[in-house]
Structures are given as C-alpha cells and as structure tokens.
Amino acid sequence: MAVQKVFKRYEYKYLLTREQKELLQNVMEEYMIPDEYGKSTICNLYFDTPQYLLIRRSIENKVYKEKVRLRTYGRAEPAGEAFIELKKKYKKVVYKRRICTEYEKAIQYLCRGERVVGESQIGEELDYALRLYQGIRPAMWLSYEREAFYGKEDHELRMTFDQNILWRTEDLDLSSPIYGRSLLDEDQSLLEIKVGHAIPLWLSHFLTENKMFRTSYSKYGNAYRTLLREGKINYV
Template identity: 25%
Template sequence: MIAYSSVFKRVEKKYRIGTAERAAIEVAVEGAMAVDAYGRSRITSLYLDTPDRAIVARSIEKPLYKEKLRLRAYGEAAGTALVAAFGAGPLVREAGGLPLSDAEAEARAAAGLQAARAAVGLQAGRVPGDVTEDVVESVATSDPRAGEVCQGNGLSAGFPVFFGIKKKFKGIVYKRRLALTLPAALAFVSGLPYEQACARWPLRDPVLAVAALSPAMRQIARELEAAMDRWLPLGPSMGITCDRVAWGLRAAASAEDSEGPKDPAGEDDEGPKDPPREDGSLFDPELRITFDDRLEYLDCCRLRASWRPIIAPKESIMEIKSAGPYPPWLVNVLSAERIYPASFTKYGNAYQLAAGTSRIGRGVQTQICSEGRSRKIFSGKMSEKLELLGFG
C-alpha cells in the first residue's frame, strides 16, 4: 500500500510549449530529476459547476481568490467509468434536494463499469461483452495511484475517485482531497453525508478505509460540503483528460546548491544511486514538473457531446509545481530556451472553446514553428503586440 497525499500547498506555473522545447527541458533536467513512480498515465478530471458555469466564469476573471471542485480518476478505464457514471442521468446537488438512493448510486456505478468494459474491449480488440470485471480491474489498477486505494476485485474497489477542492489565493495554490469509491463519490456529491457514503461503499484497503474516517479526512469533507453548498445548484460541467508524464526531483539533487545536473561521466551504466529519504522515497516533493499532452475536453452540458482537443497535437502543457524558489539550474534552462509562463487553465480554456469564444491556440494564440519554438500572438488589449520567442 502506498499512501496518497491529501493536502498540497505550492506555487504552480504553466508553460505552453512545443516538442523541441519539451525535449530541451527533459534533457536539461534529467540529471537532477527523473520520471517519478507515477510515470506516464491517463488522467481524467470532472469539474463541477452551476448550470450557468459561474465557478469557471469567475475563475477566468482572475480574482484574488478562486476555487474549483473536481473529481479525478487515473487510468483509461477508471476515467471512462468516472465520466460515464456521472453522466448516466441528471445529477444535481441543490438546496432541499435528496441524495441518490443506494440503488441509484450503484446503478450509475454499474453504468460506468459497463462503459469501461466497452472501452477496454475496444482497446484490446476484444468483443466488449467478453471483457470481464477482472480485466477492467487490472487495467484500472495499472496506474500506481489507482493501486494505492484499490486491491482485489469488485465494483466499488475497482475505480477509486479523488474528489477535491483547488483554491488559489495570491498566487499560492492549496489543494485538499479525499479518496472514495465511485458509488460513494456519486452519493456524496449528490448530498449524502460523507461518513454515510464511506460506510456504505468503503475503500477496499482496510487501512485506507479507516483513514477515510479520520478527523483530518472528515475536516476535508466538511470543507468540500461547504464549497459545494456555496455554488448550488451544482452538477457535472466539464470533463478534461490528458496523458501526463510526471518528473520528480531526486532527493540527492535537492541538497545541492547551484551546481545543477551532474555530468554522468564516471557513473556506472545504471547512473548515480540516490539515497532514499526518511519516508523511503527517492524523490523530493518540493519540486515536480509535469508534461500534459493529448489534452481534450467533454462538454457535459451538451447532449451527445464528443471529446475535443484543447491544444494542438504537437503542444504540451508543462507545469512546474514548487513549494519554494526554483533551483538555479532550472531557472537557467528556462532562460536559455526562452520559455515563459502562460496564462492557461484546462477548465477555463475548455469553457471558452465550448462557448465558441476561443479557438485552439487562441487567447494567447500559439503556433508551433519548425524550429520547435513558440510564436505567441496576444489578443484582446494587446492585439497589436507580437512576441516572437527565439526569433529576431
């Protein structure tokens, strides 16, 4: 069993980059960082909002404080189940409304499982009806984060869901989240008290099932309930999915000053051996870099909507997540490659694309040039300003 993090506080900056820029960053950081235990995975998020999408509309106005509510699943099958279960029928949390009954929550979770069966069957070249729950289970738990809260077979254990709130105040991001089974998440969002949802559909791992009802987790649940009740009526608004590669800072590198990545010359074929941290991890949680590609959105407010791209095929969204200042070697490579932060949020951009107020690469419009650098054309008040990165 691997414990999952439930609370985060850090600065997160996004960079919209092309393939050549991404390759340059990966080469530059590989001495001090490495692809972490999560590696490459498919991530699906489902954002909750009001019918007129007041939460995201406020967010893109860039207020001093903003918040978002989202559910997240790891792995192709788990993401398919999450979206299908919450989209199996109307689901609205509203004042005076009744939560889903046990039968309704389980029926929705079963619909999610069936959708995952079909997705796994198509991916594997099987007939969907021949895909058993065990096959779906194995795919769902192929992502390490799914395995953290899921062991063995069974519907409720097969698709763990992380439900959390993301807050941003004065540039600092705060995240608090819970791990629930899929039917428990459905019931909790619809209005069933958290403790009852956990008791009815507990996590498979007994240690995590007990931890889910700890005072700390109950406090997070109260915060989520208060946030949901601030935005009534509330329901599924937008699905976002992407492929993510996550890099972690090696623990040994975090102790270095400005020396940056080491020259591998003189090391053996397996590279330097980093001593583990006290918690047994080889990675320092103070710095993470993620690369997201195949970024797509699903408008949950439209009937028969399909997944649509948010960024161009050769683009990635790089996100640097840091609890403190960037190490000098990272600053140096960003400066050398002329890579600058971009104003970009996945839900915000998807919202604008769905509303027809933006196009892929517009808002800031990004074109990937043959050299792999970014040409950025600023719209709005700065429509006359043209910045060419790496040209001149």
C-alpha cells in the same frame, strides 16, 4: 477508507513545442526522476453551478478562486480509486485538499449528497463548498496524458507534461470511453512546474536561455472560453 492529502505550492505553466519538451527532458535527467504514476492518463470531472460561477470567477483573475473536481487515473471503475479535490488559489498560492475514496462513493457524495468521506477538516470544507454553490453538478469531462517527475534532492519540486488534452460537456461519466475535443495542437504539451518555494536555479536558467516563457493556462477555462465563442453558453 478515505485517504486525505493537503498540498500547498506555487504552480507555473508553460506551453512547449515537441522540440522544447525533448530539450528540457534531456536536461531533467540529471535532476528529476519519474514519480509513482510515471506516464498516466488522467480523467477529470469538473463540477460547477448552472451559471458556471466557479470557472467564471477563475478566469476573471480574482484574488481568490476555487475548483471542485473528481479525478481518476484512467477510466473509472465502480470500486476503483477516485480523488475528490477542492483546489483553491489565493494570492498566487495553490492549496489543494484531496480525499481518496471509491469512484461510486465519490459520485454518491458529489451528485446526491450522501456523506461517504467521514468527519474531517477536508470533508467539512467540501461540504461547505457543495452547500455554497447551489445546484453544483458535473459540468465538464476532461482528460490528458501526463508524464510526471519529482526532484531527486527536492521532493517538493514536481514537473508534469500534459498532452492530448480532451474535453466534452456530454457523457459526463469517468467510466465512459476517453474521447472529446482537443485543446492543444498535436505537437504541443503543457508543462506545469510545482514548487514549495522558488524554481531551482538550474531550471530557471534553462527556461530563460531557451526563451520558454510562463503563461496563464487553465484547461477547464480554455474549454469554457470555446463554449462562449461558439455561443453555447449565455452567461458572460
């Protein structure tokens, strides 16, 4: 049975050195605890049109943008757990609709249009997106090693550190081995802070005092820009 989840939050991103990450994690021990997945390898398939319409709209900083992706924790297995996600961003607020189903069924739905998610509001939104973006298909495989935490008192506060971000545009199968081109330097990590409202004062003070500044960073977007620079995509 497909399990649904809906998220509404603000997301802030920071590129950190190894030293900055270690310093922050020492402070976090008082306020944060590892979530249910703790340390994990996350694998994603991003879906897009042949003209890369979704990512082009995203990096153009439109008021409204959305992404369609399929996610697994580790390499996928046919009957293993997979998450079909529709991620929207409107006026800096992130809305994520998520359905959990079997990997094989998710592929049948996303690639062949076979309805496997049942009748639901999220299912209808996914159906609409697949109809709207004509020719949508797997466009990029992307993985990373993640450490995830949530607040001891504020469970809406989540912090994740992503390292070893890899991507490729061939072998677009989440059951395939994990390999690809790297996005970050070896000692870098991407911090994402996810909150329902404002960043807590302890964290805001720490970031300011240690000159850790917010950045605009899209994993899929940066990999797409690499393809553009290399002349492998003709659409601009």
